[in-house]
Amino acid sequence: MTDVRGKISIQRRGNILNIKNSLLQVAYDLANGTWGYQDKSGYHVIRNAYCRVELEGGTFLTTLDAEERRFSTQMMEDELTGPYIQVRFSHKCKSGPISVTLNIYLNLYESQNYLVIGASVEPEEGDEVKVHRIDVITVSPWMGSPVGGIFLGSQPTNYHVYLNTYSDHPSSVREVLDKVDLTGSGEICHNGLIYDTESKRSISFGFLGFFKWWGSIEMGYDSDLQPLKNYKGINRWSMYQIWNRSISEETFSEPVYINYTDFYRSAQETYVKLVSDISDAPRPPKPALRWNSKPKTGSVSEKWISDNIDWIDKNPGSLGLGEGMIEYIEVPWGWQRWNGVAEPAPDGFPNGLEPIVEKIHRFNMKAAIYFSPFETDEEWPGLNDLFDCILRDRSGSPTHRVYEGERRSVLLDPTDPKAILFVTEQIERIKKWGFDALxxxxxxxxxxxxxxxxxxxxxxxxxxxxxxxxxxxSVVEAARPMLVIPKYGCTSYNVGITSINSISIDAWRNPFDVRWEDKYGIPEMAKLWASKFYGQGVLWTNSIDAISISEPRPLNEVLILLTACALSGGMVSLVGSLIDLAKDRVELLGKILPLYGVPAIPVDLMESERPRIWSLDVKSNFDSWKVVGLFNWEDLPGDISIKMSDIGLSSSRSYIAHEFWTNEFLGEFQKSIDIYDIPPRSVLLLCLREQKNHPQIISTDIHFSQGGVEILSAGWDRRSSALLVSLGGYREVEGSIFIYVPPDFVPSSVSCFGSDYSYAWSPPILTITLSSLKDPVTFAVGFSRTRG
Known part of the structure; x- marks a missing residue:
């Protein structure tokens, strides 16, 4: 039996139902209740997947054990994905005297190269069952015997796994080890991917909804329970949800996305775009630099914040105040007398918070304030008024949150109208003080x-x-028009509600104490950031909370932090006294401002222990080029080789390279870039431009994008044999533009309007240094030909 609908065909041969489009195929075994996923060449990626449900009391129902199996098909249309066929596979199971149907809904699209799969549990009419857990998709062993697996071509020990978890420790890309679980019990995990470092195959997966059920992913490998002798793969993989819910009608899981066809970076981009569209996610805001006014010791105060603002104003250097520079001043935890209550501490803010907010606004900045809703300090005198809306466990005991110094808060019930009203009143008070962000x-x-x-x-x-x-x-609604910036506790459960996502973790709450050598030190911090770049600018704006570049942190670590933050494309929170920040560090910070908003691609994220190559596309109205960060995370000098094709450049063309932090011309390259003896614990920031047959800008020392922000236009005028460059008003600092001059040319004249200038000629680089970038500047460099 064959049924062709549009670009999708359905064919039944005996008990096997094949559903396929031009890119992939799913084979469902109606005799066994399992299904497999093949690519267009017929390679079996997922084998013998099934669905499993755990009822209260430990009773299990699976599609493997169903008494009856049937299927139906329906052609459907979706404005997000286009036409698709939905195949419903129904499995009638018995739980004592009660019959329960497990349904699997498989969506295969005419023009999409991924699958969407959901499941439901359907008791017979008049019956009720309590579902504890549903494994929407699993290949894991059942009753002690192997069932299925994910097979990417080589041994599972060659696989690298990314799991997007939320926990107190960084968890990004890891190796697969025999008999080692990759996620812990009760650990939130909503999406991930598996990459075979040998075959270069990958599979990406994730939940598409986060609206009702707690979900996670279990993964592991057990060499003793392989389903096939000649193939080895991940044989413990479940995408499951905890329901703990009695149901009397068909109840659905959140849908699951699976993509094997695309390379993992494209698959991740497709995934976050789908999640954004399905959840109607708010538009991500532009990134901004925030100064977290938390002092290294003691508590935040009005005087501390005011003194730092005055110092910036009197010593602008490479920093400015307002949009594109230090845009937000953060009033951190410690401002309040009681947790969860909008009442300032009298010692730190004797005049209340209005005066400091007014001062922040006077300097064209925005004011942001820390707030923890749905909790109140257990010592707060007004707590008795909220007694009935305290969140309690099954024993009736209040739930708590413990802060530093054993200070505790009780949590409030977010479904209680009285608790919502209380939180709304606190936020309204904060809004009256004039704050712009929460x-x-x-x-x-x-x-x-x-x-x-x-x-x-x-x-x-x-x-x-x-x-x-x-x-x-309710918090986001009450806060309008304030911007809500989640700092901690960010998971996919925020999707569709908040537009900013913190990619830092609780272990880094005190940036002053983060050291390179720590278990969760700077290399692990940067690795986690890089693993989350794929959501930046689509699902939300990523936020790095927070970094310290103050002494005694060594300068090489400062450059690594600044480069990683710049290439993240997201918001950055900076902590530490601005008054005591050394001038050279102020200048370095200024070179990543304004933040660019576009994330780099961590090219070797799934290949290396820590990603060493971060490639950013920079596009302007006059040119496009690559900015590439090269990180040496080791304690010894190291070499890095980059194939041009790995960063999206042609191997048949020539490129010129310049390093940003040292202002060093590195030469001309084809096919690959080989950099030797990179110092330990250091970073290079290269600008790669396609080599032209006339003089061209190769870099600047003004902004890390090296022309993407500070240069408005640049072009070669063939008739006058001159390079014409215009810069917009920037900051009152000196800056240099580096021009690559081919062997057939020599500079012959320079004219400049808007700034004093000087130049230096060291073939093949001509350096034009402008004394001030505060106002718009235009300059022209004339060239003479040496031959031709």
Missing amino acids: LLDMAGYINHLDPSFSPIYRDKEITRIEAYRRGLS
Whole structure:
């Protein structure tokens, strides 16, 4: 039996139902209740996947054990994905006297190269079952016997795995080890990918919805439980959700995305675009630099913030105040007398918060303030008024969050109207003080989303995820028009509600104490940041919270931090006294401002222990080029080789390279770039431009994009044999532009309007140094030919 609908065909041969488009195929075994995923060449990537449900009391239902299996098809249309066929596979199972149907919904698209799969549990009419857990997709062993797996071509020990987890420790790309679990029990994980470093095959997967159920991914490898003798793969993989819910009608899981056809970077981009569209995510804001006014010792105060603002104003150097420079001043944790209550500490803010907000605004900056909603200090005198809306566990005990110094808060029920009203009143008070942004901390609540925790909500019909999202939505709504900037507790459960996502973790709450050698030091920090770049600018604006570039941190580590932040494309929070920040560090910070907003690609993210090659596309109205960060994370000098094709450049063309931090011309390159003896614990920031047959700008020392921000236009005038360059008003600092001059030319004249200048000629580089970039500048360099 063959059924062809548009570009999708359905063919049944015995018990095997094949559904395929031009890019992939799914084969469903109606005799066994399993399915497999093949690419267009017929290679089996996923073998013998099935669905499993755990009921209350430990009873399991699986598609493997169904008494009856059937399927139906329906042609459908979706404005996001186009036409597709939905195949419903129904599996009738028995749980004692009760019949339960497990349904798998498989969506195969005419013009998309991914699958979307969902599952549902459907009791018979009049029956009720309590579902604890549903494994929407699993290949894991069942009843002690192997079932299926994910096969990418070589041994699982060659696989590298990325799992997007939320925990107190960084968890990005890891190796697969025999009999080692890659996720912990109760650890939130919503998407990931597996990459075979030998075959270069990859598979990406993730939940597409985060609206109702707590979800995670289990993964591991057990060499003793391989389903096939001649093939080895990941044989423990489950995308599951915890329901803990009694149901009497068909109830659905969140859908799951699977993409093997695309290379993993494209697959991730498609995934976040789908998530953004499905959740109607708010538009990500432009990135901004925020100064976190937390002092290294002691508590934040009005005087401390005011003194730092005055110092910046009187010593602008390479920094400015306002949009594109230091745009936000953060009033951090410690400003409040009581956690969760909008009442300033009288010692730090004797005049309240209005005066410091007015001063921040006077200097064209925005004011942001830390706030932890749905919690109150347990010592707060007004707590008794909220007694009925305290969030409690099944034993009736209040739930707590513990702060430094053993200071504790009690959590409030986000489904209780009285708690929502209380939080709204606190935010309204903050808005009246004039704040522009809310630094949101819901980490205490996120920690209580663990399935082992069973809170009692006022709304008995709501799940813990729905409760969290209801509370978060009420905060965002109450805060309008303030920008909400989540600082901690960021997970995919924020999707569709907040437009900013912190990519730092709780272990780095005190940036002053983060050292290179730490277990979760700077290399691990940067590795985690890089693994989350794929969501930047699409799903939300990433936020790095926070970094310290103050002494005694060595200068090489400062350059690594600044380069990583610049290439992230996201927001950055800087902590530490600006008054005590050394002049050279102020100047270095100024070179990444304004933040660019576009993330680099960590080229070797899935290949290396830590990504060493970060490639950024820079596009202007006069040219396009690459800015590439080369990181040596080791304690010894190292070499890095880059194939041009790996960073999207042609191997048949020539490119010229210049290093930003040292202002060094590195030469001409074809096919690959080989850099030797990179110092230990250091970074290079290269500008790569295609070589032309006339003089051209190769770099600047003004902004890390090396022309993407500071230069408005640049062009070669063939008739006058001159290079014409215009720069916009920038800052009151000196800056140099580096011009590559081919052997057939020599500079013959320079004219400049808008700034004093000097020049230096060291073939093949001509350096034009402008004394001030405060106002627009235009200059022209004439050249004479030496031959031709």
